[in-house]
Amino acid sequence: MTKNVLVLFGGQSPEHPVSIVTAVGVLNALDRNHYNPIPVGINHHGDWVLAGTHQPDDADWSVATLINERPVETTHTTALSDELPEVPATDTPVALRSVNSSTQLIDVEGNVIADIDVAFPLLHGPNGEDGTVQGLFETLNLPYVGAGVLASAVGMDKHFMKIAFRHAGLHVGPWVTVTETDWHTNRTAVLEEIAKLELPLFVKPARGGSSLGITRITLLSELEQAIEHARQYDTKVVVEQGILGREIECGVLDGLNGAKPKASYPGEIVVTDDDQDFQFYDFTSKYQSENSAELSCPAELADDVTALVRAQAVTAFQAVDAAGLSRVDFFYTYDNELIINEINTMPGFTPISMYPQMWQRTGIDYPELIDTLLALAQQD
Template sequence: MSKLQVGVIFGGNSSEYPVSLHSVASVLRNLDANKYDVTMIGIDPNGNWYVYDGDIDTLEHDHWLESGHATRALLSPSKQEGLLILENGTYTTKKLDVLLPILHGKNGEDGTIQGLFTLSQIPYVGCNHVSSAIAMDKEYTHIICESAGIPMAPYIALRKNMPQTMAQIVKQVEAKLQFPLFVKPANAGSSFGISKVNVMDDLEKAIDFAYAYDDKIVIESGISGFEVGSSVLGNDALIIGDVDEIETHNSFFDYDAKYELENTQIHCPARISDEKKAEIKAYAKTIYHVLGCSGLSRIDMFIDDDEKIFFNEINTIPGFTSASRYPSMMANVGYDFPKLLDTLLELALEKANATK
């Protein structure tokens, strides 16, 4: 049998570009070369597309663009063309059977590129453009999940194009929220732009910081407790991975805690009762279906001091390094890295066939 033609997309015009490089390196090392003919497709921080045919280490350390192994390319929105590879004033085409985006944050996880995939009519791993966009936007996630009865922290949303005075914002905060507050860009990941605010005098600075990453922000009441996560794999029938637990001595689970494990330890499985794990997994299934997800997601929640569960956020393309939480949770239920990737590609083809 001929190998499946897989386009693996990495990089991206996003603040999470470096995270993608580390994730995709692990993915490429774990894709079975006997099953897949892999085309590496890189997007640089300016949004330019390339086909890359160099080694994985060069990619991971962000020297791929100047390596001499990157050729300009683009994905056509036309079904007939597929991938266009541009050289010497002309182009060649390459047909791909399935796309595996390892992109995080804006323009990669927010439905933007998923819309292009849909136009190209190439099957792809992960949520569709609508679910990706909703899951990326913390305000819309709040609205939809709260309407389904899923508990979340109280919040307010602010928009840069609808300016308010600090006095007006303070009034909203005092009426609805409690300190500590978390101020977040509505559309960003990896804890970029997030601040923990303990007193009102620090709120304006945190708002300005969040607006540097997005034109819409959310301000949430902090939940006193600890964070747990649940991994989901599947389209309609779902496989739920193990539950993990974050133990951090930082003020919150920030970028350094996530990627350097600064003052942080991740326990998988979580150090909680089986009954609480079952409750978390049930919430994860509900959230996944309510948001219309497919393929995969990692769903993060809090357990407060009274052992109540609160949904925090969903990541539709979670981290994929060998030490990342999603692969670790799935490995604990029998899906090692190669099997996990096999399953994700199968699910992408299954979803495409179901919509024909």
């Protein structure tokens, strides 16, 4: 019997276009013998709309058909072009409701479009990866892929994430958190605290993603402006000491039936830096540039370092109480120190993204990964 999977994508986050590309990848790789996908997009207003309304049964999904445009000859399914795709503002609005302990997708008149068995949220950033949509699924008693409410919220918050990591014995870099209250009532003291960190500094919205709102500063005179910039994304800001080192990532996949989570081979992000604009692994190099960031996997690391990365990735996963999948990002310094940067509970998940690529090279391909995640979501 096939199960109906709600493939939820888009969302009110800057990572909206990335999420659309992810949904295309997942829809094309889903095992149709077991799963019937029901794609639903969340547009920039936060409205849920039925997606893929013009999708021909026998064709591959594309960005265009997913966002309810008619099929066209050429579409971008891997890299995003300059014109970023969007879930349309109009089209069939839909909602979820719970009736007799089953979850229904309904239209505005209350007609049932489908009974939903499991949700696959492919949302990144605020209102998607941060526990909010997970809370909605919980209230509907609907099984869903990935981390629960708490892990999603902690994994989205660069302040609380560091506290959880540190408590689990992981090494986090020096940082100072600037809350809304600090900024208004305690500014001088907090700026003095930050001045003790070594330059350069990375100034980040605490709950953001895709490198948006992050500034790397090399002078303390740039600090207040960088904080104001980050505050446009979140009123809580973290200021971190810059870490000089290689960027190493590791995929974690939960174990079925209580088995221990597994770690992939570590990968390394190699940002080709011939363009001076790329100060770090920023939004453009992540999503809009063909060759500015490349994954090397397995990363060239000594065997004991590889083992340490994999063990610490699992520790980080457990430290925030994650489930399903996560990508854990580290810096490996030139003094051979492993410092954890962050955990992403819904990492980039297009077929060419780091997480699926690392698993591919570890022996689990994209369709199998999706199958495993859906099985994990539905286990008791």
